[in-house]
Amino acid sequence: MQIANCKLQIEETLISVLPAGRRYASAPASSNLQFAICNLQFAILFALFFSLSSLRAQAAEPDRPQAPLVGRQEPFCGAVGSGRFKVTTTATPAELQAGDPIRLTIRIESVGAWQRAPERPDLQRKPEYARFREKFHVANDAERLSPQQGKWEFDFLLRPKNERVREVPPLYIVYFRPGLTPPEKGYMTTSAPAIALKVRPRAKVAVNEIQGNIEPALPPDRLYEIVTGPEVLQRESKSFPNGWLLLLLVFGPPALSVGWFAWYTRRNPDAARRHRLQKSRAGRQALQALQSLHAAEPSEAARRVAGIIAGYLRHRFNLETVMQPAALGINHETDRLSSDQRTRLAELLEKCDSVRYAPPPAPSHQRLTSEATDLILDWESQP
Amino acid sequence: MIASSVLLVALNLAISQNGEPQSNEQILDRAQAAFQLGVKLRGTPEESKHFQLAADHYEQLRRRSLQSPALFLNLGNAYLLAGDIPEAILTYRRGLQLNPNNLEMRANLAYARDQVVYSSPDSFARPPESLWPPWLPRWTPGMSLGATFLFYAISWIGLAHRMAFRPGSSPWLPGIGAAGVLCFAIVFFFQMRAEKTEAEHPAVVISADQTYLHKGNHSLYSRAYDMALNRGVEARLLQVRGDWLQIELTGGQVGWVSRKKAIVDLP
Numbered sequence: 309m310q311i312a313n314c315k316l317q318i319e320e321t322l323i324s325v326l327p328a329g330r331r332y333a334s335a336p337a338s339s340n341l342q343f344a345i346c347n348l349q350f351a352i353l354f355a356l357f358f359s360l361s362s363l364r365a366q367a368a369e370p371d372r373p374q375a376p377l378v379g380r381q382e383p384f385c386g387a388v389g390s391g392r393f394k395v396t397t398t399a400t401p402a403e404l405q406a407g408d409p410i411r412l413t414i415r416i417e418s419v420g421a422w423q424r425a426p427e428r429p430d431l432q433r434k435p436e437y438a439r440f441r442e443k444f445h446v447a448n449d450a451e452r453l454s455p456q457q458g459k460w461e462f463d464f465l466l467r468p469k470n471e472r473v474r475e476v477p478p479l480y481i482v483y484f485r486p487g488l489t490p491p492e493k494g495y496m497t498t499s500a501p502a503i504a505l506k507v508r509p510r511a512k513v514a515v516n517e518i519q520g521n522i523e524p525a526l527p528p529d530r531l532y533e534i535v536t537g538p539e540v541l542q543r544e545s546k547s548f549p550n551g552w553l554l555l556l557l558v559f560g561p562p563a564l565s566v567g568w569f570a571w572y573t574r575r576n577p578d579a580a581r582r583h584r585l586q587k588s589r590a591g592r593q594a595l596q597a598l599q600s601l602h603a604a605e606p607s608e609a610a611r612r613v614a615g616i617i618a619g620y621l622r623h624r625f626n627l628e629t630v631m632q633p634a635a636l637g638i639n640h641e642t643d644r645l646s647s648d649q650r651t652r653l654a655e656l657l658e659k660c661d662s663v664r665y666a667p668p669p670a671p672s673h674q675r676l677t678s679e680a681t682d683l684i685l686d687w688e689s690q691p
Numbered sequence: 692m693i694a695s696s697v698l699l700v701a702l703n704l705a706i707s708q709n710g711e712p713q714s715n716e717q718i719l720d721r722a723q724a725a726f727q728l729g730v731k732l733r734g735t736p737e738e739s740k741h742f743q744l745a746a747d748h749y750e751q752l753r754r755r756s757l758q759s760p761a762l763f764l765n766l767g768n769a770y771l772l773a774g775d776i777p778e779a780i781l782t783y784r785r786g787l788q789l790n791p792n793n794l795e796m797r798a799n800l801a802y803a804r805d806q807v808v809y810s811s812p813d814s815f816a817r818p819p820e821s822l823w824p825p826w827l828p829r830w831t832p833g834m835s836l837g838a839t840f841l842f843y844a845i846s847w848i849g850l851a852h853r854m855a856f857r858p859g860s861s862p863w864l865p866g867i868g869a870a871g872v873l874c875f876a877i878v879f880f881f882q883m884r885a886e887k888t889e890a891e892h893p894a895v896v897i898s899a900d901q902t903y904l905h906k907g908n909h910s911l912y913s914r915a916y917d918m919a920l921n922r923g924v925e926a927r928l929l930q931v932r933g934d935w936l937q938i939e940l941t942g943g944q945v946g947w948v949s950r951k952k953a954i955v956d957l958p
Contacts, residue, residue: 438917528802530795531768532730535761536723541715541752542759544789548836561844565851572855 375424375484379492383436386427387483391420397500399466399476405510409465411449412476414500418458425455428462429481439477444468468507476503590623591688598677598684609673610663613680617656620684645687652683715752722748726769742773760790767796771803776923777896779803781956784894791829807923808900815916816924816940832886835879842871889927894956895938897924897948904946908935915946928955 375388387393394417399410416426431437431446440446449463466476479500488494549557597616601609645653656679663673722745729741746769752762763786770779783800787793809817823829846868853862897920904915926938934950 435917441917526734527772531772531799531802532733534723534726534765534768537761539759540719540761540765541757542761543757544759546789546833548833557840557843561847565847569851569855 375495376491379490379495381482381492381495381497383429383434383480383482384495385416385429385481385483386424387416387418387422387481388424388486389418389420389422389483390485390487391418391422392485392496393418393422393426393481393483393498395479395481395498395500397476397479397503399503399505402504403506403508404468405508406468406471406473407510409467410444410476410505412464412466414462414464414479416460416462416481422458423486424484425453426460426481426483429479431464436480440466442469443473443477468505471507471509473505473507475505478502588624588688590620591684594620594684595681598681601673601677604673606671606673607664607666610660610676613673613676614657614660614664617653617680617683620687624687649683649686652679652686656680656683715755715757718748718751722752722765722769726765729769729772739773742769743775745769746773746775746778758789760786760793760796762786763789764793764796764799767799767803771799771806776803776806777898777954780807780923780925781894781896781954785956791831794825797825804923808921809924810918810921814942815918815944816920816926816942818925819941830878830882832879832882835875835882839872839875839879842868842875844868846872892927892929892939895926895928895936895948895953896956897926897952898922898954899952902948902952904938904940904944904948906946908932908937908947910949912947916944920948926953 375384375386396415396417398413398415401410404410414429428448428451429437431440432448444466447465447467449465451463452461454460480497481499482495482497485494485496594616598613601612604612656676659676659679663671663676725741725745725748729738729745732738732741746766749762749766749769753766763782767779767782767786770776770782780800780803783796783803786796787800790796804818809815846865849862849864849866849868852864900919900921902920902924904920905912906915920940924940926940929937929939929945931937931950932947935947936950936953936955937945937947938953939945
């Protein structure tokens with residue numbers, strides 16, 4: 309009843325939607341949006357049809373008896389029926405060479421009412437049919453299904469793997485008969501007897517019967533080459549550093565580095581001191597700026613030396629005041645500098661001013677640069 | 692008494708089949724002579740006998756604890772030309788453990804593996820295909836260790852350079868050194884772990900056709916797989932129980948096989 313209502317609703321929907329879709333499709337000035345809506349409606353229709361068919365299928369399921377999973381016996385062929393099933397096998401030819409195909413036909417016949425048709429026995433995979441695979445190469449072939457007559461025929465192509473094969477093994481199949489309690493008692497086994505075969509070894513091909521010019525694969529020439537000489541008799545092994553070498557590798561690099569550094573500082577004390585004293589960023593930047601003043605004009609260089617020194621003091625000692633030589637003596641911010649440093653700083657700034665404001669030709673500024681460098685290095689040496 | 696027994700055993704080991712003590716050089720000469728004779732008889736049915744004889748002599752040298760890639764290459768070639776594919780595969784594998792970058796031995800191993808007949812068209816029991824490009828040298832644990840110490844030295848050099856010339860600069864050279872040490876030490880660790888696993892589970896090669904894996908250590912146990920293994924199929928040993936070996940194929944399939952039907956890479 310529910311299914312019938314559902315079907316009715318779908319048919320009504322179909323009647324109401326289909327003309328609209330046609331109208332959209334046939335309209336001469338239809339837009340892309342209209343086409344999209346039209347397509348969407350058709351998609352909805354298809355989905356409704358599919359859902360209807362699945363509903364019908366689900367509704368039909370309870371009518372068919374299900375074979376219980378628990379206690380299922382193998383090789384179950386899927387057949388369910390209140391009657392019984394009969395299996396027979398035929399194989400042709402009965403005499404052949406190893407490797408030639410035999411057509412094995414499995415016929416399953418229903419005697420009485422049946423609810424589910426048998427499926428093709430899975431000779432290629434099911435472990436219960438391993439005897440077939442040990443003796444034969446198995447391939448599926450045609451099948452003839454006559455459900456109205458209750459007959460199903462499945463063909464297989466079997467190729468005997470050798471001449472020792474004497475028979476097609478007996479075939480067992482399991483089907484289910486509903487109505488018994490407990491349900492697993494309904495699994496019934498039926499079988500077809502083995503079929504005798506006569507398999508001959510393959511006829512040997514005479515040399516004069518060989519056709520084609522494919523040469524047998526020969527080993528490559530490199531296999532016929534051997535290594536000679538004393539290296540054959542060596543005793544090689546996967547060796548890793550022994551204890552002493554390992555110690556040398558671990559402690560060698562640090563010892564060499566420290567030793568070289570000590571030698572370098574001893575050999576170049578000034579350079580070493582200079583590099584060691586470049587510990588503050590302000591000092592490093594100030595020294596780099598001073599080194600770049602070689603090509604500058606004297607007055608410009610003097611101005612920049614004073615600026616570099618002021619900037620350095622500002623960063624290094626947080627001196628906010630822009631210092632003038634005359635103010636150094638009374639500026640309380642310069643208390644952190646020693647009297648000697650203050651004197652040198654005042655002298656340097658005065659020299660800068662004298663160079664800056666001297667009438668041309670201006671004196672050289674190289675001395676100013678070196679004095680400023682020494683002053684910064686002196687400050688950098690302070691803790 | 693014990694000393695005389697040891698002396699007797701040593702003498703027995705040193706004395707050859709014809710009763711004369713043989714030096715390694717003499718055995719090597721005989722092996723090379725047999726091999727050359729086999730080469731002269733190339734294409735005839737007699738060649739395999741001489742190659743087998745050469746293989747026996749080379750094997751005698753191997754049992755005297757001589758190990759060199761050249762010896763393993765010669766021995767593998769002799770086995771392969773004598774038709775003994777399983778021993779050839781095992782010998783080439785032993786040689787490649789000593790020198791993974793011996794391209795000739797690797798090519799011969801690939802040829803020997805091509806001769807193996809696999810019972811299944813899929814990847815069952817086949818050796819895994821290496822993704823390593825053949826032209827690229829294999830990275831060995833020794834290389835990893837060397838690279839680790841190289842980067843270790845670089846980091847110290849960088850540290851000394853920084854202290855001497857650039858005290859405040861960023862330590863990029865020591866940083867690169869430390870990163871290299873860390874990377875290659877990790878690679879070395881994993882390589883050594885893989886070697887340890889390989890030593891604990893040595894290689895096994897099936898030596899008889901139509902060998903089936905069983906579920907237990909007796910032929911009365913049912914077969915673990917329907918597919919048969921043929922000569923030359925490689926696996927690794929899991930455990931030994933009596934005359935039966937539990938092996939694992941390259942695809943992870945585990946089963947038992949009789950010791951008579953397999954050769955194990957044991958020293």
